[in-house]
Amino acid sequence: MKKLNELLARIPEMQARAKQRAEREPLPGKPLPKNVVQLPLWPEPVRAVPNGFLRSALFGAIAKGKRRYIDGEQLAALDGVEIRYTGQRLDQGDLDVWESVLHAVRLQELGSQCRVTSYALLKLMGKTDTGKNRVTLNKRITRLVASALTVKQGRYSYIGSLIAGAAKDEETQEWVIELDAKLRPLYAADQFTQIEWAVRQELDGQQLAQWLHGFYATHAKPFPMKVETLLNLSGGENADPYSGKQKLRKALDAVVEASAAHGEGFSYDIRGDLVHVEKRASGPQRRHLAKKATKPRKPRA
Template identity: 85%
Template sequence: MKKLNDLLVRIPEIQARAKQRTEREPLPGKPLPKNVVQLPLWPEPVRAVPNGFLRSALFGAIGKGKRRYMQGELVAAVDGVEIRYTGQRLDQGDLDVWESVLHAVRLQELGGQCRVTSYAFLKLMGKTDTGSNRATLQTRIERLRANALTVKQGRYSYIGGLIAGAAKDEDTQEWVIELDAKMRPLFAADQFTQIEWAVRHALNGQPLAQWLHGFYATHAKPFPMKVETLLSLSGSENTEPRSSRQKLRKALDALTDASATYGEGFGYDIRGDLVHVQKRASGPQRRHLAKLASKPRKPRG
């Protein structure tokens, strides 16, 4: 409860810092002509991901080691989201790479060829340009290409892969990446969330904390959730109740600290089997809440 109270006291300071950061970071460019399919434009300090991917175990909170292969399996997800996946299990490191691909592609036509060097990719992820990191980058791009998924999110469905195609010039280390333009509806105005990259990057090496950051970023006003439900949605492979509960608390503590460092309000309290979270909604989320509040409520029968 103390963490929640501390957060409430700091909300004015957090809001002021967030506003200053937003004002310093204009959008990166102008939209392309209307007849060109393009991802939404978002500022440099954030990364955008479809809500269904963040509210599911598609990019799981799993550790290093051998990946299980999934064949058309239903991925754990919140109500309203359905994902069937074929391929090696994906983790939070794979999500870092996919977010970086989206971040580069957003400035040009979706479905076209996006050219970016290994150095630029690694820089986007806050990593140094080393042989080891280049090899890991290639492994993750191969994994993102060698999969298939069916996503039902809201009124839209998408059947395809996370990356439509990829090629690399071994001499210049330039990648040519293509995404499927048909995934654009997954980025409709109310279907994706902007993730604060600084917070996510600060949680590097803590997959459960990173997953929780993405999950709660999609909620303007989080509702209490059971510990076991959160762990299931995260794709956690820890089956020992006491140990998994301790790891969840540790991950929430890390998320609270990282959020405070970068002016993104977050606090939590675990009461019994329920996790209660208090956070500062983003600008779009606050507008969404205001819109809901302004709608007349239907009388209950």
């Protein structure tokens, strides 16, 4: 019994060491020649998404059912991000597929043909290779190909679709997927965020919770935000402010629980109409905060 208690007491330390090893582990593959356009190489336990996509209603927290078709509509987004979108509304499940495609493509030249099976894509998403999941995957890839958007993020802009084109061998279930190489500027330094995939998977099926997890992942030090603003940015279409606040609280509780289960610090408090969030910044975010703190301030006039 004594040994068991000692082992249980050491679990937090063991988890912390395992995470440190994961952060230090060598990246799969290696950078391609300098003249080849390639996405940044991020570690296996994370997925990388442009900040503008996570700070907007592009991949919204939308209810199940018939999707609204958007024709060049400007989506809700934080200051510094502007997105106009044409196509069926996208949700967090569509983001899972796009993240998985990018995860596979990051090891090769951006714009080239990426060959990947339905089985491999579904496995990356944590899904089983069933007929139903293959049909859903096909629908989501079709929707991503049919999308048309104009994104302005910082000094960069992109006009095109989320997936340039795709084809599939129905017998082997092998996909040939192409992404536009002009997406690369959206992955410039400080323009994208690495999402902890284990936490996101823990929130699978909880649209608003997944959106909140991605949104706050882009902030090293979150600032208080109005409940109404968060719901608007998430793409929610609930007109009732009371039920919207209750839904937001439930989703934030889910993020707290999922984050704690995987050693991530996340807490929140709703005071009046403002949501206050505290989280532990990621490695790159901690370096950003340290650099910002040491940067000399200009004297006030």
